[in-house]
Amino acid sequence: MKPVERWVEEVAATLLPDRVSWCDGGDAENARLVEGMLADGTLHALDPRTAPGCYLHRSHPTDVARTEHLTFIASPAREAAGPTNNWMSPAEARQRVWPLFAGAMKGRTLYVVPYVMGPPGSPFARVGVEVTDSPYVVASMRIMTRMGRVALDQLGSSEDFVPGLHSLGDLSPDRRFIVHFPEERRIWSVGSGYGGNALLGKKCFALRIASTMARDQGWLAEHMLILELELPGGETHYLGAAFPSACGKTNLAMLVSPPAAQGYKVRTVGDDIAWLRPGHDGRLWAVNPEAGFFGVVPGTGPATNPNALATISHDTIFTNVAVSPGGIPWWEGKGQDPPAGLLDWQGRPWDGSGMAAHPNSRFTVAARQCPSISPRWEDPQGVPLSAIVFGGRRARVAPLVFQSRDWQHGVFVGATMGSETTAATTGRVGVVRRDPMAMLPFCGYNMGDYFGHWLELGRSLARPPAVFHVNWFRTDAAGRLVWPGFGDNLRVLLWMIERVKGRGGAVETPIGLVPDESSLDWGGLPLSSSEKRLLLKVERGEWEAEVPEIRAFFERFGSHLPRELSESLQTLERDLATVTA
Ligand code: OXD
Numbered sequence: 001m002k003p004v005e006r007w008v009e010e011v012a013a014t015l016l017p018d019r020v021s022w023c024d025g026g027d028a029e030n031a032r033l034v035e036g037m038l039a040d041g042t043l044h045a046l047d048p049r050t051a052p053g054c055y056l057h058r059s060h061p062t063d064v065a066r067t068e069h070l071t072f073i074a075s076p077a078r079e080a081a082g083p084t085n086n087w088m089s090p091a092e093a094r095q096r097v098w099p100l101f102a103g104a105m106k107g108r109t110l111y112v113v114p115y116v117m118g119p120p121g122s123p124f125a126r127v128g129v130e131v132t133d134s135p136y137v138v139a140s141m142r143i144m145t146r147m148g149r150v151a152l153d154q155l156g157s158s159e160d161f162v163p164g165l166h167s168l169g170d171l172s173p174d175r176r177f178i179v180h181f182p183e184e185r186r187i188w189s190v191g192s193g194y195g196g197n198a199l200l201g202k203k204c205f206a207l208r209i210a211s212t213m214a215r216d217q218g219w220l221a222e223h224m225l226i227l228e229l230e231l232p233g234g235e236t237h238y239l240g241a242a243f244p245s246a247c248g249k250t251n252l253a254m255l256v257s258p259p260a261a262q263g264y265k266v267r268t269v270g271d272d273i274a275w276l277r278p279g280h281d282g283r284l285w286a287v288n289p290e291a292g293f294f295g296v297v298p299g300t301g302p303a304t305n306p307n308a309l310a311t312i313s314h315d316t317i318f319t320n321v322a323v324s325p326g327g328i329p330w331w332e333g334k335g336q337d338p339p340a341g342l343l344d345w346q347g348r349p350w351d352g353s354g355m356a357a358h359p360n361s362r363f364t365v366a367a368r369q370c371p372s373i374s375p376r377w378e379d380p381q382g383v384p385l386s387a388i389v390f391g392g393r394r395a396r397v398a399p400l401v402f403q404s405r406d407w408q409h410g411v412f413v414g415a416t417m418g419s420e421t422t423a424a425t426t427g428r429v430g431v432v433r434r435d436p437m438a439m440l441p442f443c444g445y446n447m448g449d450y451f452g453h454w455l456e457l458g459r460s461l462a463r464p465p466a467v468f469h470v471n472w473f474r475t476d477a478a479g480r481l482v483w484p485g486f487g488d489n490l491r492v493l494l495w496m497i498e499r500v501k502g503r504g505g506a507v508e509t510p511i512g513l514v515p516d517e518s519s520l521d522w523g524g525l526p527l528s529s530s531e532k533r534l535l536l537k538v539e540r541g542e543w544e545a546e547v548p549e550i551r552a553f554f555e556r557f558g559s560h561l562p563r564e565l566s567e568s569l570q571t572l573e574r575d576l577a578t579v580t581a
């Protein structure tokens with residue numbers, strides 16, 4: 001018996017399913033699953049004329065986002081999980097969580113979902129196997145990963161796979177746990193059918209477990225989009241960008257810009273996760289381990305992201321959007337008036353107040369459907385990064401863009417990122433929290449050690465990417481967003497590429513290098529000179545107020561905080577004190 005078969009037999013003995021079904025990932029299997037889900041109301045068919053091959057899933061109203069407070073790292077020592085993760089000892093997990101799996105699949109089918117994270121044939125691809133009782137999860141994993149026979153073939157009789165146990169349980173938040181065992185490289189998830197909690201290849205494997213594998217093996221697993229930027233004449237650059245959930249990674253990865261007419265082309269390699277490795281050439285190489293997009297729907301429209309709109313025009317699973325009586329999906333920002341008789345995300349007649357689609361409603365769609373997908377998106381070796389971009393959602397403080405002075409300073413910039421919370425996780429929206437490298441909810445080990453790993457990895461790169469920070473969300477005194485964003489973000493990317501090439505004007509500030517006003521292309525933008533100044537402004541008082549917050553955040557890591565980061569903080573403090581206001 002192969003190791004994977006032995007494991008399935010072992011867990012089935014506890015889960016007690018009525019049936020075990022090994023998924024091959026084929027069309028016939030998917031059609032059978034969809035048919036069953038249409039029959040039992042897990043899926044609703046959408047209008048075959050305007051949304052061919054599309055379905056709507058409504059999740060339980062208490063199960064609409066990742067639940068970070070129910071997500072745990074179960075390393076034997078609390079210190080290994082660090083101060084930013086919820087920790088549970090493996091013994092406690094066995095006591096509190098394992099019993100929730102006992103008999104959980106009685107009357108249900110246990111689906112075995114073998115999957116590969118990483119491009120086909122890539123030496124960096126890794127196999128996971130998810131056991132689940134949710135056909136919605138199976139259908140979604142088929143889109144988000146390379147699922148089925150391909151994974152079993154890659155695995156053969158090896159033991160080298162990440163086992164993930166998932167059951168919907170009774171969907172009660174009181175009995176919901178997402179537990180990661182980094183040392184054993186296994187995952188348990190119970191009580192949720194929501195994407196980030198239940199599609200175990202994504203956040204659980206490709207970020208939390210993979211980040212610990214990456215630490216041990218000398219690479220990085222990051223919450224980053226990867227985009228390709230072709231300049232007129234054909235020169236091509238790749239950028240990785242880490243923004244917290246629901247801060248525009250998908251939009252940036254699929255950017256369509258007015259300067260496209262001049263020969264600039266942006267193509268998509270990935271929209272959420274990047275696995276990064278030092279190459280023999282001293283550069284940092286990136287692969288997208290996923291095969292699909294699980295993106296935020298509201299705000300996806302012809303002006304904001306026409307490529308995403310085209311991508312999701314067919315063969316897409318929508319979760320928690322609104323729908324017309326004729327099965328036309330609708331959401332805020334779609335760029336169309338709401339159809340008459342609209343049903344909200346819970347299937348109730350919408351009375352026009354509040355959002356009709358859930359703010360965290362999602363699309364699940366194959367990456368190959370994206371019109372802007374890069375021909376290199378499945379390159380087994382990945383793509384070499386010219387730049388890494390960190391970014392947050394800050395109404396104040398952070399300028400539109402700045403560049404770090406070097407890799408070490410770039411790690412400091414990433415480690416001190418702040419961002420306002422969004423609907424992608426349960427809890428209050430709009431409060432600023434430190435979200436280092438956008439990995440706060442996704443780092444599978446002590447973040448202090450993670451910063452150290454970033455520093456060490458940089459030392460091994462002869463040609464490290466330049467590191468930048470962006471903020472598209474600065475507001476004026478009236479609370480209005482100043483920067484138009486979306487397609488115009490290309491202007492900022494082009495300044496970065498100029499900097500990478502040793503050109504592009506910049507002024508030194510205590511936080512790093514900010515474009516001088518004349519080196520950004522503002523042409524045609526309806527911005528006054530005071531708005532331009534506001535966008536690029538490094539306000540000393542605001543940054544002085546950041547320093548104690550950063551210090552308090554750093555202190556949480558105790559002896560795990562690399563000395564280099566305390567030094568960078570001291571430098572910032574000193575430079576702020578000496579700068580002329
Ligand atoms: C996601 C998230 O779903 O970050 O990508 O929440």
Ligand code: MN
Nearest residue numbers: 223245246272
């Ligand atoms: Mn994400």
